[in-house]
Amino acid sequence: MDADELHYSKRKKVSLIYREYVHPKDYADVSNINSSALIVSFTYLYEEFHKKNSDLFIVAENEVNNKILGFILVEKNPKSLKKGTALIYGIASHPGYKRLGIGSGLIRNVMVNLRYNHPKIKHLYLHVQETNEEALNFYFKFGFKKVKFLKDFYSWGENAHQLALSIADYFGED
C-alpha cells in the first residue's frame, strides 16, 4: 500500500451539516479551530460578520455529536477590493479532520450563497501565505488563480499570494 492509499484508507467518515454561525453559541468552538489552524485570529469579526451577512459565515458541524469541525468567514465588498467581489478572511478545518471534504463543503456553501443571494458579487478573493502549500493546493483544486504577489503582506513580514475565482467559473458557466 503506498502512502496515498494508506492516507485514504485512514479517512474517517463524518456526516456533516453546513449552517450559519450562531453568535455567541458557536464562538468558543470556532475560535478554537481558528487559533489552532490559522496564525491570524478573526474572533473580533465574528459577531459583526454574522450580523452583516450571516450566510457568508458558515460552519461545518458533525451531525452526530454537534461538534464544529470547520468554518469559513467571508466579507462582501471589502474596502480593500473593487466592488462586485467578496473576500475569504479565514477558512479552516479542525486539525484532526483534514482531507475529509470539509473545506470543499465550506467553499461550495459560500459559492452557492454568493450566486443565489448576492448575484452582484462576481469574484471570490483571498490571501494566502506564500509558503502555505496545503492551502494553495486546496484553492487550485477549485480553479482559484494567482492574481497578485504581495510582498511583506503579513505583519510578521511574510509574503502572500492574492488568489481569485469567478463565481461563474466555479459553476462552469459562461
Ligand SMILES: CC(C)(COP(=O)(O)OP(=O)(O)OC[C@H]1O[C@@H](n2cnc3c(N)ncnc32)[C@H](O)[C@@H]1OP(=O)(O)O)[C@@H](O)C(=O)NCCC(=O)NCCS
Ligand atoms: C486548507 C484547508 C482549509 C483544507 O481543508 P480540508 O477540509 O482538508 O479540505 P478538503 O478535504 O475539502 O480538500 C479538498 C482538496 O484540496 C486539496 N488538498 C487539501 N489539503 C491538501 C494537502 N495537504 N496537500 C495537497 N492537496 C490538498 C486536495 O486536492 C483535496 O482533495 P482530495 O483530498 O480528494 O485529494 C485545511 O487544510 C486547513 O484548515 N488548513 C489550515 C488553515 C489554512 O491554512 N487555511 C487557509 C488560509 S488562507
